[in-house]
Amino acid sequence: MTELADTAPAAPLIKPKTSKDDRIMVGFILVICLYLLITLAFPLYAMLSKSFSTYAFDLTNFEFQVNAGDGWSEPFSAAEQNDKIQKFKPKDLVTSSDGRLATTEFFPDFSFRSPTLYRLRQVRGDTSFLFGTERVDDTEWHEYSSNDFRRIVIRASGDTGLDNFRTYFSTPALFRSIENSLFISFLSTIITVSLAFGFAYALNRSTMRFKGLFKLVAMIPILVPSLLPGIALVYLFGNQGMIKGLLFGESIYGPIGIVIGSVFFTFPHALIIITTALAISDSRLYEAATALRASRWRTFWTVTIPGARYGLISAAFVVFNLVITDFGLPKVIGGQYNMLAVDIYKQVIGQQNFEMGAVVSVVLLIPALLAFGVDRYVQKKQVAQLSARSVPYVPKPHRQFDRICLAYCSLVAVFIVGLIAVCQYAALIKFWPYNLSLSLDNYNFEVMDGGGWDSYTNSIQLGLYTALIGTVVVFVGAYMVEKVNGFFTTRSAFQFLAMMPMAIPGMVLGLAYIFFFNNPDNPLNAIYGTLAIMVICTVTHFYTVSHLTAVTALKQMDREFEAVAASLKQPFQRLFARVTVPVCLPSILDISIYLFVNAMTTVSAVIFLYSPDTTLASVAVLNMDDAGDIAPAAAMGMMIFYTNVGARLIHQFVSRKLVRTTQAWRGG
């Protein structure tokens, strides 16, 4: 179109005519845009503004009078007094909402035994002070003996500014977490991507046996919450661990545990991406290499690696993002090793310091956004690499190589199955390590923290609702944005909003929801504390991947379907229901199972949102572990695992049945 405009500037710009269908479709897009604004953009904005909401002691608002037996002095403010005695610098006056400052600090020669009398008042009524534990917020003069005066503390008042960030970066215990988080994420990324590459290489390039089994096993970690490997590691390498000798005296609580666990739970994510990258490699390049008598080794470095490089980079950033934003694992096994995501939890739940929680969230957003940006950039390149003339590579048998591959994959499989098996074993032990008899006591969740069996049924409800509502919203959104004509700005705005959730760490999203939905002025306040808010949050949290799956499926469908339908005067909804949905059914089912499994395992986003009526199984795992009930936590984690396995089996069965009835045309 621009070319047309360039070459023939005089001609009037031809705009494709938008039909009634297009306008209805744009209406849909706008509705889903609005949905994403409300569930994503507004909460994030609320969180951002919270991070700038500061508390400081407003010394100008407090006035004293002193009577040392020779009559009352002139009133003077705490600020004047502070200037005189040079006690507090401005940065000392920055605090949080629960900050307290003793008034005696302003009187260097204060003695509670002296007969001196003190008076205190507030100039404006927007601050308060405490006499002991009694709150005073009027503007009257209050008189105290010196023995009483020492019990007075003034409270901070609210303001806005950058003070929270200043406090954060001047508190080593806080900002060191950035370094820790980056270090752990880098290390885990390198290990995971190397391991996953080897595994994918074996699956793609060897003719070893049991490939199907290995593929299944490699996907197991997706089905469990990220903190479950942490629990398994405690049983393996903790002080009472089964094989703790292997650590040579190092403690599993800390970086070692976090890295091992991270490798476990990110492995399948990396594997999927790398397998795809290896699968699209062009067989003709290998033929050329063979013709040029390049060695296997040389071919590997000059053909395989360059071919898969975008996949590797993409996998690296996805893993990096998963590790740095994960909360459950470092919480369980991190010991004293502070990570950003855990800091958010500690600030909010431990100290009720919501402002500092928001600051850490903003800090955590930066690496996550960067990783996301690079990943998007690389993914675009990857698509460009595909060509229609590529010939898929077919591996040839090679006995020694196949054996090595089999050994390697078996080792990885043992690692994955081993951790899961340990959890199941631990869940069945009566009282580790003193009473090793088997029992089902640990499944008696009613007497533990975490909400009992209700949390399990709640999780299933959350999973089902998320799968149902999420799939509908995502697929309709993707359809509208793919098939509507014109409205370029609206569509790109929508695309941008749909990509955003991937870059937002779950903890940040959850915290943002508190700030936004728990505001009494928000008309949507009523959904706070219900299952609905968790469904919305989970749909939004996992929106991007679902959206991309739907778009990929829709791209397979020629746009001519729409043109034909229009020329036959068929409304788009009819086409949508009769053709589009049946054709894309496999992808639709994939989206719903993806949403279900993630809703069952997610912890980070919902940890701030559940209420006592809506406790979740994944959160129960965390809370039971937190309370020291580690075996029941393992038991609940395994319940999630079995449920997800069951869901996958049903998904497999339904897919197969439906594919037979709706996808018969593909075979032809």
Next chain:
Amino acid sequence: MLPRFIRKSSLLACTAAVSMLAFGQAAQAVDLTVYTAVEAEDLARYAETFNKDHPDINIKWVRDSTGIVTAKLLAEKNNPQADVVWGLAATSLLLLKSEGMLEPYKPKGVEKLDKKFVDKGAVPTWVGMDAWVASICYNTVEAAKHNLEPPKTWRDLLKPMYKGHLIMPNPNSSGTGFLDVSSWLQMFGKEKGGWEFMDRLHKNIARYTHSGSKPCKLAAAGEIPIGISFAFRGAKSKAKGAPLEIIVPEEGVGWDMEATAIIAGTSKLEAAQTLVDWSITRTANEMYNTGYAVVAMPGVAKPVEHFPPNLLDKMIKNDFEFAANNRKAILAKWLERYDSKSEAK
């Protein structure tokens, strides 16, 4: 902000007045939303016992750990959802009180309670139920493996032999952790002595946990020989068969109490007052006694199984005002000194 608040509260007052006019004193089932941090396994029993005397009030429990309930109440400050808080740490209630979130009320029979357990205000804003007391959980089996001797005092824990064998809760995330720290400051010196003690203790600590009950459960599971936790948790693990000894250090132990208060602005004031009245009766105190060895009404408590007998005498004279008003400063100082243990090398 202010006008809206006034409008809201007067509206609530009107609604309350209207509903009272409409229903009079007739026995009408009332739903009370009660926030609590009481252990999950005790809640049903509490409600049942209460309903024996007051079948017309339904308790809707909202339960979570102390930190989360406090965070929730503070987050809902301008839009309170709770009518009553029954069973939350007094230190948390003091925080709520300083925010003006609690409705002062003098429950019937409050004079029968131990004075320690009642807010000092002219009209008390909260009344205590029971106390939970710090203790050391000592795993005899694991300790023997490492040739440890049982500590008798807090200062014993500073001995080099305990290095790496101690776990305590992080006061920044655990109320139990904070009551330990605040008691050490009160016993050993608020300015210097307490911090010197903690500096040396820190060298022996393997790691700090998020929750207060975890050190004891870890000790019970043999993950660590010694967990600094609270007596109640230790007694429960011991009852389950863990090789634990519950040690009460001779210098004295810190404690906090579970307490009850009415949330200001509740539309169900009358029912809320009925509940608070009941929460300090003899029946209620006997009910608390099944889990807690120390309750608010003197002379009620019977010894609880596996509880150390000398616990009551060792409770320090806890200065809640000091703890509440210095909490922020103490936690900041603690964070600065100890919260980056792994980097300290």
